[in-house]
Amino acid sequence: MPDLTVSFVQTKLHWQDAAANRATLDVALAGLSSPTDLIVLPEMFTTGFSMEAEALAEPMDGPTVAWLRAHAAAHHAVVTGSIIIEENGAYYNRLLWVRPDGSLSTYDKRHLFTLAGEQHTYTPGTTRLVEEWRGWRICPLVCYDLRFPVWSRNQPVQPYDLLLYVANWPAVRRTAWTTLLRARAIENVACALGVNRIGQDANGHEYAGDSALLDAKGNYLAEAHAQPGIFTHTLRRAELDEFRANFGALNDGDAFELGT
Structure with missing residues (x-):
């Protein structure tokens, strides 16, 4: 099975200024010096973590989706991150999974951050996304989802090799971020990526x-x-397969699935 080269962008964000953030990310992505398979951007990368959805939301045919498609095509890679989307009168903190051919999948953040009142503005997602890309199964989630291990669980009915979280995770809770990210990798016997x-x-x-x-x-x-x-780092498929073959914890888990 092939290896997977992953590139992630860590950056400051211009508050509620989508054009400025896209320009900043243009510069960051110009720094890619070698081919990659997957480019990961933070949560709400066009605005910062804002509750001003009515003023800031874009439609699915808006400028940021077009921008993502252009970069996915230019880099021959999937590009992913979340933005504020309006659809049918509702607002979503939506992760977009954009392929080089312009096709895309979406994941709406399941666990809304009640301490910031996110649940009063955004509609929660109901379905987890697992994408197969260049021989790897990848589960992308959003920020606060990291705190909920059942939602992140590597299930036999929907297994994955790489678990990733895009985030706006504040420094005051950085110990939780680093601890939980490491725990999600270990307990799910999967590679894990957190992009803040x-x-x-x-x-x-x-x-x-x-x-x-x-x-x-x-x-x-x-x-x-x-x-x-x-x-940028390349994940070695043989290393993951060898570890799983010799350490079968995924085969010993409890036989349950998350209900509605």
Whole structure:
């Protein structure tokens, strides 16, 4: 089975300024010096973590979806991250999974962050997404989903090899971020990637970054710490397969599925 090269962007975000954020990310993505399979951007990468959905939401045929399609085609890679989407009068914190041919899948954030009142603005998702891409099965989730292991669980009916979270996770809770990301990798015997932002938003929240890619044993493969930039690492399929063959914890899990 093939290896998978993953690139993730850790950056400051311009508050509620989609054009400025797309321009910043254009510069970051221009720094890709070698081919990659998957490019991951933070949660709400066009706006920061805003509850002003009515003013900021884009439709599915809006400028950011077009921008994602252009970058996916240019880099011959899937590009993913979440933005504010309006659809049929409802607002979603929606992750977009955009392929080089322009086709896409979506995942709407399941667990809305009640401490910020996210549930009063956005509609929660009901369905988890697992995508197969270049020989890897990948489950992309959003920020607060990290705290809920049942939703993140590597299930026999919908297995994955790489679990990823896009986030605006504040520095005040950075210990939870690093601890839970590592736990999700270990308990699911899967590689895990968390992509966070840095800087400060208009509400005064600081973001420490700590974006990282881990293997299925919980070992760090790539860490951004607090640095801006684009970070790339190749996941070795043979290493994951060998570890799973010799450590069959996924076969010993409890036989249950998450209900509605």
